[in-house]
Amino acid sequence: MKIWSGEDTVGTDFYLVTNETIYIDDFDNNENEEVALDKLKNNESPLNVFTKDVKVIHLSTVxxxxxxxxxxxIEVTFKDGKSEDDATMFFSDDQSFQSAYGFIKNLFGEKFIETVDEYNIPKASYGSLWALTVFGFLTWLFYRMADQIEQEGADPHGRKAKLLVKFIDLLGTTGVAIIGGIILLTTLVYLISRIRKPPSYLVLHSGNYKVSGVARTIVNYVILIIVWIVLVKAML
Known part of the structure; x- marks a missing residue:
């Protein structure tokens, strides 16, 4: 059993890894972290220690x-019932990160293969560019709707449509612009961080893991450019 908390993690994140399970939780404050740590050291069951929002990942599902x-x-991808889910562990420094990764890697032993996946700038930027595209279009769309409501009013049909119109009417054009601007700015900052420091992954996996090459990246960007063209035509 290994525990990472306090200065080893970001914020009040608390990680417990046993031979069978990964527990990922976030306590309200450092005092609660210390209480949980003391209880675990006294061999109390993890289920009686963590909050109701704890993420419990059985290694057999990873x-x-x-x-x-x-x-x-460290991002863990696992099966949650019939669907696939993931959870991320954030560490404050390289030492705690390497400690956690090495411990988890040893738990799987020869069951998992390790592959190095180095991202270049285009590959690292792709997801963030998609996010900017989607959020930018939604901001424009909701701003147009808010402006139309202010000018002409609205008579939506259906309960969901009425709730959406009511929400947009409450925000108004100014509210939509501010919220949309904050989301876009946050996404842009994340994009810049990805460009300045492209990810470099160590991937533990069972079976084959295909690192996407130049051809896949080109195809992805062609699709993205086509989407940009369609959206620009819709916005004009």
Missing amino acids: SKISADIKRNE
Whole structure:
């Protein structure tokens, strides 16, 4: 059993890894972290220690682990019922990150293969560019709707449509612009961080793991450019 908390993690994140399970939780404050740590040291059951929002991941359900050595993050992909889910562990420094990754890697032993996946700038930027595209279009769309409501009013049909119109009417054009601007600015900052420091992953996986090459990146950007053209025509 290994525990990472306090100065080893970001904020009040608390991680417990046993031979069978990964527990990922976030306490309200450092005092609660210390209480949880004391209880675990006294062999109390983890289920009686963590909050109701704890993420419990059984190692038998894990299909992939992606460790970003540039950002000290470990993303665990696992099966949650019939669907696939993921959870990320954030570490404050390289030492705690390497400690956690090494411990988890040893738990899987020869069951998982390790692959290095180095991102270049185009590959690192792709997801953020998609986010900017979607959020930018939604901001424009909701701003147009808010402006139309202010000018002409609205008579939506259906309960969901009425709730959406009521929400947009409450925000108004100014509210939509402010919220949309904050989201876009946050996404842009994240994009810049990805460009300045492209991720470098150590990927633990079972079976084959295909690192996407130049051809895949080109195809992805062609699709993105086509979407940009369609959206620009819709906005004009």
